[in-house]
Amino acid sequence: MTTLLFVLALLWPLAVAALTLAARLSPRPEKAPGVASDLSLRFSRVFRPFSWLWVSASWPALLLAVSGEARWQWEGFMLGGLWELTPLTRPWLLFTALLWTLAAVHAKGYFKGDLTADFKDETLPERSASAEKRRGTFVLALFWPLAFAGNALLILAQDIASFYFGFALMTFAAYPLVVQAATQEAWRGGRVYLILAVMGEAFILAGLLWAAGAAETLTLSGVREGIASADAGIWMALLLFVGFGVKAGVVGLHVWLPLAHPVAPAPASAVLSGAMIKAGLLGWINVLPLGDVSTQGGLVALGQGILAVGLIAAFAAALYGVWQRHPKAVLAYSSISQMGMLTALVGVGLVTPEVWSLLWPAVALFAAHHALAKGALFLGTSISEHSPRWPVPLLWALLALPGLSLTGALAAGMVSKWSFKSALYEAEHALLIKLLTFAAIGTAALMSVALWRQWQRRQVGGSDGYQQGGWLLALAAALTAPLWLPLPQASPVPPLKEWWGLVWPLLAGVFMVACAVALLHRRRGRLPPAGDAWWLYAVAARALYRPLAQVGERLARMKQACVELALKWERRAMAAVQRCLFAEAWLRHHVGGLMMALALVLAALLMWEGGDFWPGR
Amino acid sequence: MMLRRMDSMMVSFEMTETLLAVALTLAAFVCLFDRHLLRATLCFIGFALLLTLAWWRLATPWLALAELLLGAIVSGASLLFALGVLPTGAALKPRHDRFPVPLSHGVTRLALSVLWLVLMAAGVRHALPAMALSPSEEPLLIAAGVWVACALGAFALHRHLLRRLLAFNVLGSGVFVLLAGMAGPMLAAQLLILVGLCIAALGTLLGALLIRRLYHLEGLEALDPDIDKTVAQ
């Protein structure tokens, strides 16, 4: 039964994608009225994009996650497949699949207009532009289940090959999700996403190869042990950290997030920022020897570095993000900031391994909560742009709720904050706790800014029941995450005396934003662009590329010159040969003389050789 | 014959043979180096007749007969035919060989001929060690060596086809005489010579036909009418 669920969880999304494609390729009634039979018409209706069947792509995985821990092994798959739901991956799969499901429901409403456009009469004047967008939407619908399949596979996988497969599948299948809008910005965002993704894949591949080769293993647990015991473990770990860090938005490698998220449609942003970004985190947890008490000094140093990087991300992203104009960009920076905190926690896992056993449930909870809350926030951006005719305070309170939860001021957010704080207390990381608390100020500020930017762009009408339903469900799931997330032990509710410690950053953050808005809203300065360091990278890359291109050009010219020289020599040699061959006529003329000469030479040589040249012995 | 006489071990001077040898050599020289073609051809016929005499003197009547028939009559007639003398008609118009001989060609051919003479001498000396004691006893042998060397040189030097054919014929005769002189009265040697004579006559006949035909068709007198042009390039 579980095996069947495994298979279904992984294959059903693929099947959905295939059926969606098939429905698209089957003859369409309006194009070929005579050809399409009733059956094929029904087929294309049932399997059209954003049908319920399409939404159901993530259900088997959800069911699998709910049904409990399981394990399935099949040697025939790639390098030997091993899939397992561990105490860690079960909640992970659960929140991931849930978010995908809810985002899909939201998308069902979100793309309704595009969907009808899909079957619209093709003689519209603005055909080209709309056709492109429509196609983008279809491609999104096609790749959505594929990206989910990748995401589910990487969570389930315990062997390297299928993990890496899932990771790559998710990464590349997410590209159409980013570029759906087919605008200039979308293409740019997509490009940045892809460039960094490829770099990330390269680092991951290098790290995995190294670690797996050194440890002669094919499983992720083997990689962990290998890194822990290898001499060069720190370098392997560094490679892997950087590789997954691209996905997890580690500072410096995060530049794709603020560029790709705002351009993607809301449901895609939700899964990108909620579920997929966590794949990087899961990657770290899977391959870094977190909680391994035998870790060597090098790895501890790396852990400290990770810790620092994470904290920098947590603060810097907040500081930069508040200046963003687009709410989704602000949210993207918030994701960077939140992932920074998670990065710091991973660093703790390396620095003080003994605390990891306490810490990881907190990390899982944090991840789940952040995923769903961020999902709700992103979905909320589409709600605010097409807000339903609900009472305004209610709507905006609902829109603000996940943000509040993220700052740790209430509900699941508070629980998750407390659960890692309590773990950190045990490890006596007082400074870290303080810093994380300060980071929460940033979160609060970001949330306030995001809400404010949403307010500025609010529009009424045009939203759909599915859109709102998906959003509301995500919100509810986010707020109640500790209740349903299957963690080993129930997450502790913070004692009352700690409550203030969790709430004050919110107030501080909101206050600061309010002050800043009050002070600055008259000023018309240029706001820093989204994607911060990307622009620096681009300049640097261009500066680096130019001399390289020149070198290449020079080499090409040199090669050309060599070829020409060779050709010239060849021509000359041929001319010389031609001249030489005139000697053939000379030889023809002088056969008689040559014959005489040959006889003489032979005779002379033989006599000389015989030592009897002339005239006698 | 010559060898048989060697038994006596006495130094004698064969007048007839010497005269014959000198006459033959003179005829051969004229035949090889006279630019007047008809004269050279006639000289060759004379040479062949003298050679018949020589074969007779050497007590090889079969060879004498063959030389008379094949050498003098067939070859001679062929050469005359090639000249256009025999059946009157289109004769080779310039009866002179008018090809210039560059000095370098002449010098190299002369040098080659001289060296060949040395070669012949060495060959005869080593093949017939006894001859070294009395070289004058074998005037024909010595003469034949000279013919061979000169004829080869002439063959290499001349461009006119008829003259080359003549040179070949003289060369052939020289070789035959050398063979007979060195091998003595062996039947094998005579057979070899007979075959050679036949072939030489056939070759001369064929060559003469070709020369006529070529002259008729293209007006050619030499093999490489354009040699100077191509070499100059």
Add this chain to the structure above:
Amino acid sequence: MNWRWGWEAATFAPEPGESWALLAALVLPLMLGGLAALRPPRRAWVVLLAALPLLASGAALFQAVQGVALLTWSVSFDDVTLALRLNGVAALLVVVTQLIGVVAALYTAGLCRLDESAGRSRWLWPLWGVLLSSLSVIWLAADLLSLYLGLELMGLTAVGMLLLSGKAEALLAGLRYLLVALVGSLLYLLGVALILAHWGSLELAQLTEVVAPEPVAWLAAALLGAGLATKAALFPLHAWLTPVHASAWTPVSALHAALVVKASLYLLLMLWSLLIPESHVAPLLLGLLGALAIVWGSLAAWRADSLKTLVAASTVAQLGYLMLAFPLLLGPEMAPEVQTLAWQGFWLQLLGHALAKAAMFMAAGNLILATGESTLAGLAGTSRRLPLSLLVFGIASVTLMGLPPSAGFTAKWQLLQAMLLADLWWAIAALLLGTLLSAAYVFRLFRYSFIESAPRKTYRPLAPGMEGGALLLALAALLLGLWAHYPLSLLQGASA
């Protein structure tokens, strides 16, 4: 060396059947040639049928030599001994000669059917017969008199055949060839005269016992060498060859290039291994000239404008490979295994080249006949219309290039092994360079033939048998390389 050449007493006396086969091999070509002159055959099957007894005689000789390795016949009167000996080499050569001869006859029949200068073609048949017989005599003879007879007959008939096309350039080339060949024979005769005078015998088996390294042997070797080298068109005395082949009729060129020049080379090798088996410098000189021949001939073929000139010039280069074998075969300190390898390589190259060159000339003749063009450029675009002729040319050129699995390759392989063992690096370089250059000139034709934009022309159809026979020869050359072991085992003579 003696046992290789079959200059030793035969263990068995020839049986009557074998003697008859020998007689048939020598006389049948004459009879068939005469018959054909009276009634020139026009159809391939007639030629085939008539040639069957001839081929059968060859097969019988082959069969005989397989059993006993060496057979000798001799006739004596007075001091003259005419001797024939049949060993592996001779049997192989006879069979190949007959094969090529018959295929050439087939081709000739086809050619006559196409009504190509029918008048003179009648003369081809008796000449063909004499040529085949004289070649067989040369392969089989074991005394210098028969050899001289065969050589002269062969030379004259060859000249006669070459003249038959009647074109002015053919006459010119033929006359040059005639003069050169006659003078060459005279040098040969001079050499023989020295031998006869000094050792008093013309029989090779007897001579082996008396010949010692002394001045007469050296001088004779030099004279024989120069004469035969001229007749065999060895570099630098090769220049008469190209125009001869380029202007003659196709089957004549084929026979000439395949067999006639080889006969002189055969004699050269045989007499040198008799006279100067221990010499170092003379074979070395010939080898060096061979290296030059490879380069020179290949370059000439590469730059050739007309197809037949290309094929003819390639003969010069291919003879160079055979010359390269001389320093390996003869010489004072050559190890036996080097000699064995070179011996095998020499014969394989000779046989392979004979078959391939005959096929190549025929293919080239077909191309020229069908298109009416003799230049390479004129053959542009032929691959579409004359694929079979090109294929034959291609297969033959595989042998010429020495690419596997052809006889040329196996021969080169053996020579290469021998050279490696003997450390003759310059010879290796020449050998390999030759391969490259031969590929260069062979593929020039193909390059032209593949041009698609060439103007369409009307092609003359070919008679049956003109392509089939050539294909047979080309394939024989190809497969000879792969099944070389069998013929080579015959070459080792009785003591192998």
Add this chain to the structure above:
Amino acid sequence: MNAAWLPLLALATSLVAAAVIFTLPERAWRLRTAINLAAAIAKIALVVLMVRRIADGIEDTLRFQVIGGVDFVLRGDALGIMFAGLSSLLWLCTTLYAIGYLGRSPNQKRFFGFFGLCVTSTFGIALADNLFTFLIFYELLTLSTYPLVVHKGTPDALNAGRIYLRYTVTAGVVLLLGVAMLYSLTGDHSFSSERGLAPYLDDHRGLLTLIFALLVGGLAVKAAMVPLHGWLPRAMVAPAPVSALLHAVAVVKAGAFGILRVIYDLYGIELSVALGVMTGLAVAASITILYGSLRAIAQTELKPRLAFSTISQVSYVVLGVSLFGPFGTIGALAHLLHQGLMKITLFFCAGSYAEELGIHRIDELDGAGRRMPLTSVAFTLGAFGMIGLPPTAGFITKWYLGIGAVEANMLWVVAVLVASSALNAVYFLPLIYRLWFRPAPTESGKAWPNEQRHGRLETSAWLLWPAVFTAAISLGAGLFAGLPYSPLEWATRVAVEEYLP
């Protein structure tokens, strides 16, 4: 029981087919097609039979003596049958494709005849059991591919043919010298013999190294290793099926396979390591990999880009060989097959684009994915395989190569592999992007460069299905690499044999 007829028969199927095709008239289209397909299927059946027998431990051998001390030997061993199987499978695909590609164009008789010869030579190379036999078929391959390269008969094609010959014939000569030197040193040496060349190491170290250099140098030309690769991009003027076969199986693989044979079955790995030639080879292969990728990026036409990609990819095989250790070996062997499958897919697709839409340049690819979805899916799969993304076959080999490099303590090789992956992504992802995400010219009112409607489907079925089939196999070879008889499993079997004698 040794069945000598089996290798011979398997070899003869294509040879006889070629011979028969040469005798058929040009217009006998149906008969020719039937013979081609029947021979291809028969060959596959025979190969399958041989594979089963090898799995049972029977190595069928055909042997006869060519000259004293040198035999012609064909032996169906595990390594050889890998390559033979690939060539026969892809022969079928390519034949199908070529039938569609050539349509009713002229000179088909010549084309299919030499095609059959080419496959025969490849097959012979695969099963050759000593260097002599190998050399025979190796040279035969050169000859039989020349007419295919110049098939179009244009000046471009003829020039390419000349360049091709210059390279390959020279290489053949170098190889011949090497082989001859080796034979004169050691005599006939079977690939399957346990006795390596180790006994000669002490006395002939320099000579062995020289011979190694000659052999590998000669083979590297066909394997298109830098700087001996110049012929390959030029040979792109050949028709698509030829490029496909040349790149995927016949020529470049023959070179790579030869290097495999030389190192594994002739010198032996230990000896090669002891000679110290492996590092040099690895460096050369790495340079080729990176150089090929860099040059590929600079190409603006589709087929040359694929050609440079081939240059880069084939050296993976050489790289794997030069890593001492079983994983590198497995990677090399598996890549031999995987790269063949993936690259042939890419060339099929490139040919289909050119035939159906007239697309030759890369910027013309815009939007072709929607016009020809299945072809483009196949192309995408092939490209992902080249990049080495899972689950395609390319990932499997990259993985094993990487592990092999780590095991051999050559971490820089891992860096090369990763860099090559990234570079592959740089030159393949834009293609995929153009295929799928750019608007087609038809949408802005322009037309495809030269659109033909070849069939009811997106293009002619002959062109479509072979590409889809090979793409599916290359996907399957990665996805189910752990199953028995998969390329990886078979490669592992061979590697185990090599390392555990």
